[in-house]
Structure formats: structure tokens, C-alpha cells
Amino acid sequence: MTSTPTITLSAEIVAQHIDHTLLKPEATAADVTALIIEAIELGTYSICVSPSMLPLTIPAGSDLKVAVVCGFPSGKHHSAIKAAEAALSIEQGADEVDMVIDIGAVKAGRFTDVQADIATVRASVPAPKVLKVIIESAALTDAEIVGVCQASVAAGADFVKTSTGFHPAGGATVHAVRLMKQTVGDRAEVKASGGVRTFDDALAMIEAGATRLGVSGSAALLSGSTSAVPTGTY
Template sequence: MTSSTPASALDAAALARYIDHTLLKPEATQADVAALIAEAVELGVYSVCVSPSMLPLTLPADADLKVAVVCGFPSGKHASAIKAAEAALAVAQGTDEVDMVIDIGAAKAGRFDLVEADISAVRAEIPAPLVLKVIIESAALTDDEIVGACRAAVAAGADFVKTSTGFHPAGGATVHAVRLMAHTVAGALGVKASGGVRSNADALAMIDAGATRLGVSGTRAVLSGAAVAAPANPAAY
């Protein structure tokens, strides 16, 4: 989609190519992941996003589907060496993309040098053309902290900045945060909106604000134009 094309002009097939079809519930089973993959292929999404213990995945031979995995999830309070090792294992097990969580406390303290170093440690284990997305937990940050975290991601060589884990009590993606993130990275990185994208209107609003990828669990409903019921945890996917 170009800047001159409104998100409202996207049909379901085009919108599907923005979506990381996501399953990160702690109680998820291998059978659940197999169902996720089957649904992802049916719906024509860009990727599936799963927990690292679910790797390696078995995809249909002809599937046009990427595999994404989370890292340092959901708190981000893992040592950088542990995040790097987790990313390296995911790469060895066939992931195409890694969605890492920053140390949110370091961002809150204004230590963006530490945020950059944390991201750099993971980036070192993810060779191009594999993709690194950086989850900044935007709902827990001020605007200045969002800007600082995004700049750290750019400096560390990430490919995307991402709003949310979907598990933080502060909430998930907002149009304001996506717009601010997109303005800050200015096209140098992609922007992924995740956490609370539960309707077609939500998805299109995020894309209009500058999102180039979406993390969605209720993908079928989002593509059909229906709304997904909010879970008990308002931030959850």
C-alpha cells in the first residue's frame, strides 16, 4: 500500500498480508499450533507468530507463510545474553523473524544506551535476510520514551519496531503510538501494531497511522469485518 492509498481500500486478501497470525497463550499446545498454521494458510496471512518452545514448525510444502517467534517474552527482563541465545536457537530451528522485548525498565530510566545494546546483542544472532522486530511496550512508555526506544532500535539495526506484547496491563497498540513510532523511524524500519487489534476497523486505523505489519490472533473475524470479543485481560491478543 502506498501513502496515497487509504487503508479502507484494502480487500481481505490484501489486509491478510499485513498480519502475523498469533498464538502466544501459555496454555497453547502443539495441536493448537497445527490448527493455527492450517488457518493461516487458509486465510493467506503473512506469517504465524508463536512461542519459542513450539519450534520447529512443520509447514505445508507449498505454503507462502513465514514463521515468527518471540524472544525475551513477555517481560523483557532477561539478560541480553539469554535473549541472544534464545534468538540463536530460534534461527537454528527455522524461524524467519524474531520479535524481541526490550528491557522496558531501562527505557523508563532513560538508559537508551542499554536498550540499544540489548537489541544489538539479539541482532548479532539474526543474520540478514532474517527479520528482527523490537517490542517496546508502548502503552507503558511516555511519548519521549517511545521516541528514545525507537531511535535505539534504528541504531541497533532492527527491521521493525512493535508496539506491544499483548500481555502488559497498561494495554496494547494505540493509533497515537503507531503514528508516533512511524514518524520517529521515518521509513527506516517497519512498524508493527499488536495487542488489541480486534476488528477490521482497528486494523485499518493502525495501517492508516503507519503500521506496516499487524499482530492479530482473531484474524478470521478481523478479515471478515466482525469484531473480536475482548478477553478478560484487556491487553491480550
């Protein structure tokens, strides 16, 4: 999945790249409360949860951001439904929305439709709120990755993101992250998500161009341990 990184960063700096994530269907309100506490202790940039968990209370004095998913995990929702879901999430306090595109539209070469889908959600996530576009890179060819990244930028997305972590094709790879960054340049940022389980994974993704990481096992990753990192819960 990753190459050996050549950069060296402290755990504190890597933590500031992390969206501390809990998207398991069985997650409870108590689980999310524990997630918030852990995220603050670890110093992660944000938490990422399902929209049904909103609204949330972030302790006073914390600058922890709240991200939610939209159209998750299949992306096969009508654009108007995605936009409504995103709008409600923003109304209920989300700082960032991670939307899933229609992967089938990409596979069919319908990039105009993909761009329109993203633009519809973007209209419900006005700046300075952040919109990330999940492209499910492991299910795409390089040409398709380039095409959907171009569509994302044209629609006004702030980030392109590799994966939901739920697709059988797999999660983030250094190759995909590097290609995504080369495509979007300075016009957007890249989030690596899905299978980022070790500290070296995190460094390799950052070195390839990711400025954000979706991680469910953040404590284990930041401690350098892999034994406690769950799989399939990104």
C-alpha cells in the same frame, strides 16, 4: 484506541499484513498445527508463536513465514539469554524474531543499554532474518517512545512493535503507531500489536504507518466480526 480510517483495503490485502498469533501459555502443538492451517486458509503473512513450539512443519508450496517471540513477555532477561534464545529459534527455522526490550531501562533513560540489548540480539538474527523490537508503547511517554525507536534503528532492527499484548497498560494505539513511524521513517517498519480486534482497527493502524499487525483473532477480524475475537491473547 483507533480513529475512523479513511483508507479502503480488501480483506486479502489486510491479511497479508497479519502475523497470525498464538502466545497463550496453555497452547499445545495441536493448537499450533491448527494455527498454521488457518493462517494458510486466511492468507496471512506469518504465524507468531512461542519459541518452545519450534521446529514447525509448514506445508510444501506455502510461503507462510514463522515468527517467534524472544525475552517474552517481560523483557527482563539478560541480553545474552535473549541472544541465545533468538539464535536457537533461527536454527530451528524461524524467519522472524520479536524481542522484548527491558522497559525499566527505558523508564530510567538508559537508552544506550537498550540499544546494546537490541544489538546483542541482532547479532543472533542475521539478515535476511527479520528482527522486531517490542517497545510496550502503552507504558511509555511520547519522548520514551521516540528514544527507544531511535535506539532500535541504531541497533539495526527491522521493525519496532507496539506491544506484547500482556502488559496491563494496554496495547497498540493509532497515536503510538503514527509517532513510531514518524520516528523511524524509512529506516524501519512498524508492527501494531495488542488489541487490534476489528477490521477498522486494522485499517486505522495501517493508515497510521503499520506494515504488520499482530492479531490472534484473524478470522473474525477479516470477516468483519468482533464477537469471536479473544482478548488478552495477542
